[in-house]
Structure formats: structure tokens, C-alpha cells
Amino acid sequence: MSCLGWFKKRRSSKSKESSGRRGSTTTTVSAVSTSRSDDSGAVRPASKSTGSTSSHRSISSLYEERGHGQLRDFDYDELQAATNGFSRAQKLGEGGFGSVYKGFVRSSPADGKAADRLAVAVKCLNQRGLQGHKQWLAEVQFLGVLEHPNLVKLLGYCAVDGERGPQRLLVYEYMPNKSLEDHLFVRAYPPLSWNRRLQIILGAAEGLAYLHEGQVQVIYRDFKASNILLDKDFRAKLSDFGLAREGPTGANTHVSTAVVGTHGYAAPDYIETGHLTVKSDVWSFGVVLYEILTGRRTLDRHRPQGEQKLLEWVAQFAPDSRNFRMIMDPRLRGEYSVKAARDIAKLAESCLLKNAKERPTMSEVVDVLRRAVQSQPDPPPPPAAAAAASGKGKRVDVAPQPVRRR
Numbered sequence: 010m011s012c013l014g015w016f017k018k019r020r021s022s023k024s025k026e027s028s029g030r031r032g033s034t035t036t037t038v039s040a041v042s043t044s045r046s047d048d049s050g051a052v053r054p055a056s057k058s059t060g061s062t063s064s065h066r067s068i069s070s071l072y073e074e075r076g077h078g079q080l081r082d083f084d085y086d087e088l089q090a091a092t093n094g095f096s097r098a099q100k101l102g103e104g105g106f107g108s109v110y111k112g113f114v115r116s117s118p119a120d121g122k123a124a125d126r127l128a129v130a131v132k133c134l135n136q137r138g139l140q141g142h143k144q145w146l147a148e149v150q151f152l153g154v155l156e157h158p159n160l161v162k163l164l165g166y167c168a169v170d171g172e173r174g175p176q177r178l179l180v181y182e183y184m185p186n187k188s189l190e191d192h193l194f195v196r197a198y199p200p201l202s203w204n205r206r207l208q209i210i211l212g213a214a215e216g217l218a219y220l221h222e223g224q225v226q227v228i229y230r231d232f233k234a235s236n237i238l239l240d241k242d243f244r245a246k247l248s249d250f251g252l253a254r255e256g257p258t259g260a261n262t263h264v265s266t267a268v269v270g271t272h273g274y275a276a277p278d279y280i281e282t283g284h285l286t287v288k289s290d291v292w293s294f295g296v297v298l299y300e301i302l303t304g305r306r307t308l309d310r311h312r313p314q315g316e317q318k319l320l321e322w323v324a325q326f327a328p329d330s331r332n333f334r335m336i337m338d339p340r341l342r343g344e345y346s347v348k349a350a351r352d353i354a355k356l357a358e359s360c361l362l363k364n365a366k367e368r369p370t371m372s373e374v375v376d377v378l379r380r381a382v383q384s385q386p387d388p389p390p391p392p393a394a395a396a397a398a399s400g401k402g403k404r405v406d407v408a409p410q411p412v413r414r415r
């Protein structure tokens with residue numbers, strides 16, 4: 010997926026050039042300058058466009074107050090050992106910011122886990138220079154302060170300025186079920202059931218509502234299927250806060266920024282004007298709703314002309330039309346409620362209104378999705394669970410496993 014703007018271009022991994030710590034200095038987050046340019050995508054407490062009020066608490070001040078103490082400052086050597094030297098075998102994937110590796114670290118009391126070893130995902134930023142650092146800092150500060158069951162948990166970070174240049178790493182709780190993107194679009198994974206799709210998108214909506222309507226308003230700016238990670242129970246967790254911004258404060262209606270994000274997900278009004286509001290995220294949410302219904306990517310160059318842009322294609326199949334069912338993901342094999350699917354499509358249409366002000370708030374979206382979830386009949390228990398309940402057989406892990414990688 011190509012990205013808008015200048016700083017989400019994919020680059021080849023350089024993580025094998027391990028710098029070690031010899032001759033290096035460790036940088037703690039609180040010691041790092043938090044001055045930011047408007048292009049940074051990072052936290053920006055007060056700017057010409059945002060203004061500020063005396064009661065407004067910025068993310069960076071909240072971070073200094075409480076976030077800082079909660080994150081672990083990892084040793085580079087510990088993360089190198091944890092990932093087997095950032096080995097290819099441990100690599101989970103690579104995004105616009107860098108490569109991600111699975112590893113195990115010592116758990117600390119703050120992790121709240123009894124086990125000695127904790128599974129983690131270590132993200133190594135490829136980008137050198139100030140912008141990479143700013144995205145890393147934004148992620149540390151936002152996730153150091155924000156806490157919600159539908160946001161991925163950042164356990165800590167590592168910053169070393171060594172002989173081979175600066176190294177910036179982030180350490181997250183490990184999400185064993187990859188991302189919504191993998192399960193919707195990668196054929197190696199079993200299809201997601203209708204109920205599970207609804208549960209996942211409801212969780213993602215709750216995460217976004219928390220960002221928009223919490224103590225400090227946060228505009229996420231990168232809502233898309235690949236940033237919705239799935240835990241062992243397939244609960245949605247929003248990840249990647251490198252592009253997040255604080256919302257406008259005082260009398261301001263928007264934040265002015267350089268346009269960044271991902272093609273196919275960014276709101277047209279934001280692309281045209283650079284004016285960012287929470288309603289820009291609501292548009293992206295509408296796009297993902299259609300991805301969930303159709304099992305199609307927002308942009309797919311492998312499809313016939315006329316079907317490559319999802320929003321243009323679905324426009325021919327209005328939610329109340331007779332042919333609406335044509336858009337539904339064939340991998341659902343017809344096992345979904347048509348009424349609920351029409352309701353979700355109508356919700357998507359409202360998120361995708363041209364006039365941003367007419368789009369619903371995320372708590373309104375959550376209400377609609379909750380009703381949709383509640384109206385679903387309970388799925389039958391999986392065979393293993395039924396056997397366990399009747400005393401026959403042992404409990405087994407029924408989470409689907411991939412057959413092959415993309």
C-alpha cells in the first residue's frame with residue numbers, strides 16, 4: 010500500500026547492521042527535545058493553527074507527568090539478544106517505518122504477567138534523521154499516555170546514538186493473530202466469520218472513540234486494516250501512532266498539517282486542504298467498513314478496471330438496492346445477516362459523506378455497531394469447546410494458523 014506524503018515510503022531493512030552499544034550513548038525520551046515542525050506528525054501542544062487554552066493538557070506534558078515512568082528503557086543488547094540478533098527468522102514483517110521482529114524479554118512487575126519471559130514485538134525504525142526520530146517520539150509519547158483495551162500496549166523503547174548512527178526501537182506486547190489486513194486479504198488465513206468481523210470492527214471503533222473523545226483529543230490519521238492488530242482472542246488493537254496528532258484546541262476547528270497517511274484511506278477533504286479533524290479518521294473508518302463487508306482492498310490494481318477502487322465499485326450497489334448482496338465477501342459463503350450487512354453499509358455511507366461535518370462521531374458509530382453485534386444470534390460453540398463442555402476431550406487452541414506467508 011503506498012502512502013501519502015514524504016515519510017511513509019517503504020525502505021529495505023537495515024536492522025542487520027547492528028550497532029551494539031560500544032561507543033554509543035543512550036538517549037532517554039524525557040531528555041529528547043520535543044520541539045516539532047508542523048510536518049512531523051508528532052505531538053504539537055500549541056501551534057498557530059491549534060491555539061491553546063490554559064486548561065489544555067498536551068500529550069507531551071502528560072507524558073512527562075505520568076507516561077515516562079511507565080515505559081521501560083530497554084538496553085539495546087537486551088533487544089538484540091531477544092530477537093536473536095534481529096534475525097530473519099524472527100521477522101514479523103516490515104512497514105513504512107521499519108522492520109518488526111518477534112522476541113522474548115524478561116518480564117517486569119509492571120507488565121502484570123506472572124511469566125518470566127514475555128513475548129514482544131520489536132520495531133526498529135529504518136529511517137535516519139530527524140523525521141524518523143519524531144515519529145518514534147510521537148509513538149512513545151502517545152502510547153506512554155494513552156491506555157485502552159483496544160490500543161496496542163507499548164512496553165518500552167530504546168534509543169541509542171552510536172557509531173553507526175542513531176538507533177530507535179519500540180517494544181510492544183506481541184499480538185499473535187497478526188492484523189485485520191492479513192485475515193481479510195491473505196488467502197492463507199481461514200476466512201473471518203461474520204460475527205468475528207463485527208466484533209473486530211466494534212473494538213476498533215471503541216479504540217478510535219477513546220482517542221477522539223478522551224481527556225486529550227487525538228486524531229489517529231492512519232486508520233487502516235493493517236494497523237488493526239489482533240490479540241489471541243481476536244480483539245482489535247490499534248497500532249502505529251507515528252502519524253497521530255493532537256486535535257484542535259480552543260476555538261479552532263481543525264489542525265493544519267502536511268498531508269500524510271495512506272492512499273485509499275485518507276479523507277478527500279483532508280487531502281485537498283490539509284485541514285485535519287477527527288472526521289478525517291471517520292472517513293478512513295468508513296473505508297475499512299467496506300473492506301470488512303467485501304473482503305476487498307480499498308485499492309487493488311490486480312482487479313479489472315472499474316473494480317480497482319473499492320469506493321467507486323461499491324457505489325453501484327446501494328445498501329437498500331436489490332443487488333446490494335453482490336458486494337459481499339464470497340468467503341462469507343452467505344453466512345451473515347443481510348439486514349445487519351445493509352445497516353453496516355449505511356453506516357459506512359454516513360462515514361464517507363463528502364461534508365466532513367455530516368459524518369457521525371465515533372461514539373455514534375460505536376452505538377450502531379453495538380446494536381448490530383447484539384442483534385446477531387450466538388454462534389454455535391466450536392467443536393472442541395463443545396466437547397470440553399461435555400467433559401469429552403481436552404481444550405485445544407482453535408485460533409486459525411496461516412498456511413503460508415504472503
Ligand SMILES: Nc1ncnc2c1ncn2[C@@H]1O[C@H](COP(=O)(O)OP(=O)(O)OP(=O)(O)O)[C@@H](O)[C@H]1O
Binds near residue numbers: 109181
Ligand atoms: N505488536 C505486534 N505484534 C505482532 N505483530 C506485529 C506487531 N506490530 C506489528 N506487527 C506486524 O509487523 C508487520 C509490520 O507492521 P508495521 O506496523 O510496521 O507496518 P504496516 O502496518 O504493515 O504498514 P504501515 O507502515 O503502512 O503502517 C505487520 O505484519 C504487523 O502485523
Ligand SMILES: [Mg+2]
Binds near residue numbers: 104236248249
Ligand atoms: Mg502498521
